[in-house]
Amino acid sequence: MTDTTFFTASQYEAICASLPDPTFILTETGRYAAILGGKDKRYYHDGSSLVGKYIADVLVASKTDWFLQQIRDTLARQQMLVVEYELSAHDVLGLPTDGPVDAIWFEGRITALDQPCCGERAVVWVASNITASKRLQQQLQQQAMNDELTGLHNRRRFMQVLEEAYAAFQRQATPTWLISFDVDHFKAINDDLGHPAGDQALRDLAGMVQQAAAAEDLVCRLGGDEFALLCPVRSLAEVTALAQRLLHGGRQVLQPYATGEPAPTLSIGIAHFLAQDRSTEDILRRADQALYLSKTQGGHQMSTTGCAQE
Template sequence: MSDAQDLLLDMIAALPDPVFVLTESGRYVALLGGHDRQYYHDGSHLVDFTLNDVLPAEKADWFLQEIRTTIHQNRLRIVEYSLAGRDVSGLPTDTGPRGDLWFEGRVQPLANPINGERAVVWVASNITERHDLQGQLQTLSETDELTGVYNRRKLLAELEQNFAKFQRYHTPLALLIFDIDYFKLINDQHGHLFGDQVLRDLAQQCQSQLREPDTLGRFGGEEFALVLPNTELKQALQLAERLRLDCEQMRFASTTNNAAITISIGLSVATKTDRDITDLLRHTDDALYRAKHAGRNCVKYRTPDTGSPPSMDL
């Protein structure tokens, strides 16, 4: 064997990331490199098996689609995907990384067929640390540091997304804006650290009342907003009243005495006259203003554009 061939074999064996050769039918033809068990499992047993032999049907179908798209487009494609050791049948999991892993796949079509089939080279790079860091940074950018709920920017993005669904599919959408009554007095009497704790406890209490698709965010200061997708006015009012009563019953222990709070709530549902979220926000803010001027500790809402206000049984 020549020195050039020896060098080529050494280079292939030393490839840091695993390189798969896969046919358009999903058969593993070869696996090269990727021997660092800190980042990759030993997948040598996969050769001559198919994706459908070793992967759950949904994941196998996804890989097959990516392979066939790459062959059809005849160009390099880059994809990101999640795959854990437990997803691959027969993979030894006593060595190698644990848990859910994220990979960047660089998929390149081969010029010549293998046993009559088109094929691709698939280089899988473990990007789990980068993916997790990106997730953490995104969470930080979307979260209010004090209360742990979403911040204003994320809240408006969720409202925009749900308003687009309302316009396209006419799915109901409700918005609540509420704030703590006389919050300045709480800070003046008990201090700002106590006021911060009130905000945290209030956010936690409200969050515990919500459904998975609902979005709670701190709008600023002592003001919060709540986006309620697929929610009609009657259901939104029932939730608003429940939140108001829950907050009224909360007690906060300070160094001097116990404190109580109340909240005022403005509510609006999206209607066909709303051109964008600015209109919906304005109507909801107007309802909050009326709640404040009605004596606070109450819920006010914009009535629908057509028909009578709903009969409420709160």
């Protein structure tokens, strides 16, 4: 028969103090009743000074409200709640404004205590630093949505945002435009100067487009020498002016890659979201038709098809 070993009170205290992740005992009003563990100094500072204070004494109002809501939800459900959250220097009261602002990400596991603490209902909140895994996740997501060559958004991101813009247009009829363009005679750059030169031409073109576009525009490389801009809340005159800047800027940045005539330029197709559109395919088709029209008319021009303001 195996003897049952019981830890002494001091041993339990030592075990709790040695926990690598900090464990907070938080009351319903947000008081720090106790803090256990947090001994992994790679990730955590000594939080013992928080005991007796309230969350509102430590964090800005928006963060305080969020933490208190998680405590209330846990107490109401009587089930463990798992949440992810970030904290930066801007969220903590009393820190210098010129300090580090990089956010630290945590996973919080919150459970209700069976007995009151300090005369209140309370929860146990275990905070695990997940910053490294969160940053890796964000990096992978960015890579999945960005074009490796130019740094612009890629086709996957474009299709995602196009669907979102179409749904918003259906709800609110927000004026939205799709500008599609590619490089006239791009094959000559690759054939005469080599693919490295072709790649650099695309990077130069991407930089020009980013400068010409507004902050709210989505700039994408769809593949090869094909690009697209999604432009919300614009008039036809504004979109036309943007297209003119692209035509002029495209000719300038591509001129060093000209190996003869005709020189590389841009052909542009413009489509406006319409009430009768049944899917994003209708919008894409009109933009492609407009781009094809620019091509067949000799390139270095813009065309529109099926636009409400025509």
